Amino acid sequence: MGEPAVEVRDLSFSYGEKRAVDNVSFSLAAGQILGLLGPNGAGKSTTIKMVIGQLQPDGGTIRILGRGMPAERDAIQAGMGVCFEEKNLYAAMSAAENLRFFGRLFGLRDIDTDGLLERVGLLDRRNDRVSSFSKGMRQRLMMARALVNSPALLILDEPTDGLDPVSAIAVRELIRAEAGRGAAVLLTTHDMHEADELSDRVAFINAGRVLVIETPEVLKLQHGTREVSLRRRVDGSVAEDVLAIDAPDTAQRVAAALADPDLLTMHTREATLEDVFVAYAGRGLAG
Amino acid sequence: MTAPSVAEPAVGPEQPGAHDRPGSASIIGAIMSKDAVAFRRNRFLVLITVLVLVVWAVVYQFLPDTVDETFSVGVVVEAGALPAGEDFIPGDLTATDGTGVQVNGYPDAASLAAAVEAGDDVTAGLVIPAGFAADIADGATPTITLLVPAGLPPQFEALLATAASELGYALSGTPSPVDLATSTTVVGTDRLGDQVSLAEQMRPLLLIVVLLMEVFALATLVSGEIVERTAVAVLATPASAGQFITAKMLFGTGLAFSEAVIIGLLIGAFGTSPVMILAALLLGALVVTGLGLLAGSFGRDFMDTLILGMLIMIPLMIPAVAALFPGAGPEWVKLLPTYGVVDVVVGASAGTLTWSQAAGPLLALAVWGLVLAAAGAVTLNRRVARL
Numbered sequence: 001m002g003e004p005a006v007e008v009r010d011l012s013f014s015y016g017e018k019r020a021v022d023n024v025s026f027s028l029a030a031g032q033i034l035g036l037l038g039p040n041g042a043g044k045s046t047t048i049k050m051v052i053g054q055l056q057p058d059g060g061t062i063r064i065l066g067r068g069m070p071a072e073r074d075a076i077q078a079g080m081g082v083c084f085e086e087k088n089l090y091a092a093m094s095a096a097e098n099l100r101f102f103g104r105l106f107g108l109r110d111i112d113t114d115g116l117l118e119r120v121g122l123l124d125r126r127n128d129r130v131s132s133f134s135k136g137m138r139q140r141l142m143m144a145r146a147l148v149n150s151p152a153l154l155i156l157d158e159p160t161d162g163l164d165p166v167s168a169i170a171v172r173e174l175i176r177a178e179a180g181r182g183a184a185v186l187l188t189t190h191d192m193h194e195a196d197e198l199s200d201r202v203a204f205i206n207a208g209r210v211l212v213i214e215t216p217e218v219l220k221l222q223h224g225t226r227e228v229s230l231r232r233r234v235d236g237s238v239a240e241d242v243l244a245i246d247a248p249d250t251a252q253r254v255a256a257a258l259a260d261p262d263l264l265t266m267h268t269r270e271a272t273l274e275d276v277f278v279a280y281a282g283r284g285l286a287g
Numbered sequence: 288m289t290a291p292s293v294a295e296p297a298v299g300p301e302q303p304g305a306h307d308r309p310g311s312a313s314i315i316g317a318i319m320s321k322d323a324v325a326f327r328r329n330r331f332l333v334l335i336t337v338l339v340l341v342v343w344a345v346v347y348q349f350l351p352d353t354v355d356e357t358f359s360v361g362v363v364v365e366a367g368a369l370p371a372g373e374d375f376i377p378g379d380l381t382a383t384d385g386t387g388v389q390v391n392g393y394p395d396a397a398s399l400a401a402a403v404e405a406g407d408d409v410t411a412g413l414v415i416p417a418g419f420a421a422d423i424a425d426g427a428t429p430t431i432t433l434l435v436p437a438g439l440p441p442q443f444e445a446l447l448a449t450a451a452s453e454l455g456y457a458l459s460g461t462p463s464p465v466d467l468a469t470s471t472t473v474v475g476t477d478r479l480g481d482q483v484s485l486a487e488q489m490r491p492l493l494l495i496v497v498l499l500m501e502v503f504a505l506a507t508l509v510s511g512e513i514v515e516r517t518a519v520a521v522l523a524t525p526a527s528a529g530q531f532i533t534a535k536m537l538f539g540t541g542l543a544f545s546e547a548v549i550i551g552l553l554i555g556a557f558g559t560s561p562v563m564i565l566a567a568l569l570l571g572a573l574v575v576t577g578l579g580l581l582a583g584s585f586g587r588d589f590m591d592t593l594i595l596g597m598l599i600m601i602p603l604m605i606p607a608v609a610a611l612f613p614g615a616g617p618e619w620v621k622l623l624p625t626y627g628v629v630d631v632v633v634g635a636s637a638g639t640l641t642w643s644q645a646a647g648p649l650l651a652l653a654v655w656g657l658v659l660a661a662a663g664a665v666t667l668n669r670r671v672a673r674l
Contacts, residue, residue: 052523053522053523054519054522054523054674073527074525074527075525077523077524077525078309078524078525080523082520082523084516084519084520084523086516086519088515088516088517088519088520089515089517089520090321090325090515090517091515092324092325092328092329093321093324093325093328097324101317101320101321102520102524104309104313104314104316104317104320105309105314105317105318105521105524105525105526106309106524106525107309107310107313107525129328145520149524
């Protein structure tokens, strides 16, 4: 197996006396999506800033695309695309002009701006100034900008923030397509559903430390309950029965419930990523 | 909204991220081009730039570009003042190149006093009394009345009194008791017939204001990158902080210099020493760029930047204002960064400044430019690093 697209080892950074990132390690292979999850102030953004070369670590190593960051920053950044949480676009320039400008910074004079804008549903607004764009449109343009250099490493900070549900789904498909193309994707999000749906693995970060890195499925299985919830209408109200999956009569009871005309819903009660995070961190993501 | 479609990647080589790294010049050029677009589309910056250029060029056309060097004196010769048979003939006493003393005759003291007070035709007046020539011939001391306008400096009044005395002897036909051989040596360039006009005096001020306006422009562009955090996006590409700052410096210097050259051409500021003035303007543009970077780095929003720009502009205009009143400026004005621009522009456009004389002010200007540009670059670098 070749070298990972991203390999971070024992990364540390302090703001004065405050330790923001404390011996963080993770790796990410080409074509994979790693979700960084954690509450505000957990150290996600500081970690991302070091990965993109914006901050110099106090300790640890970062290797990206086979090169060391920050020593080979310029070469690494040539193969990196970043979608920031803040909508830092040039508002006085059109969508196409923004993409062309960033293309030139990557040494690309003839990028297919129409193709990129079509991918994010902004082709018909290509000559409009960004100042006239809604928050969601700016977010989609940010995604397109992150793709101008067809990056080998795509770093996405809250990529669906501010998007309506339809656009959010389309952007998630775009992220999957980029991973399918072979790009390594490092994703931070507060949306647990999004992280669950997109990530091959998730890394929980709290108080500057990585608590666990695993696939969402494994985490949910480890921390979920093997139960089935049945909700039925009983005398005008709703009653819930919880069945242990491993109990000997569960199969018969589920079959009976399916035949019951008063059955409203039937769900397995697996853990959510939020549940798993609470289990590891002892606190919720909202903090 | 049309739902975004997911299509195959539109750009990029087969191997993701396998690009040639762009050269430094290419990155700097891209940032400068983007800044030019941002400048062009900022209505405030375009408005103040065009307005200043147009207004200054128009105002300059209406400023007097010549100085009337003729000194007009009104004279009343009362009846019996001169020897019988001699008449007083008004005229130009010296008549050299339109300069000298123009003597105008008036019928009586009242009309002469009115003319002096109005100040239209004469600057001062003399009343030669009746019996003037006879009194001199008898060895007496006749009194010539000198009429001067209120506010005339005492030294001019004394000069006029001496001139009146000489004129009196000339009119009476009697030799002056003192016969002086005079010889005049003009120290420096003799500007007789070519005095510094108001238009010339205004040139440094016009140039300095145009240069300083670009403090606003650059500061606005720089603070925009910080406030909107677009600098962060730029620095996440192969562009380095050094290239980003270099682009800002080149753009700012180029913008300020080119606008100063345009207004310089419109007001004919280059005279006989265009290279010397261009050098001063280029170094002045560097000073302005450093100040723009500083103001932009500290500004947290547009109003902040505007106020900082004003605070910088006002003291830096003092040398140009002082040039309107030669000799009136205090010594500390020479310590201001823009003094060198004014000093060189005044001297070079008058044709009185040699390169060896200009070397000092230009060197001081260069030092100011480098110090301020370095301070601006360091400040911006720190500000960007903290984003």
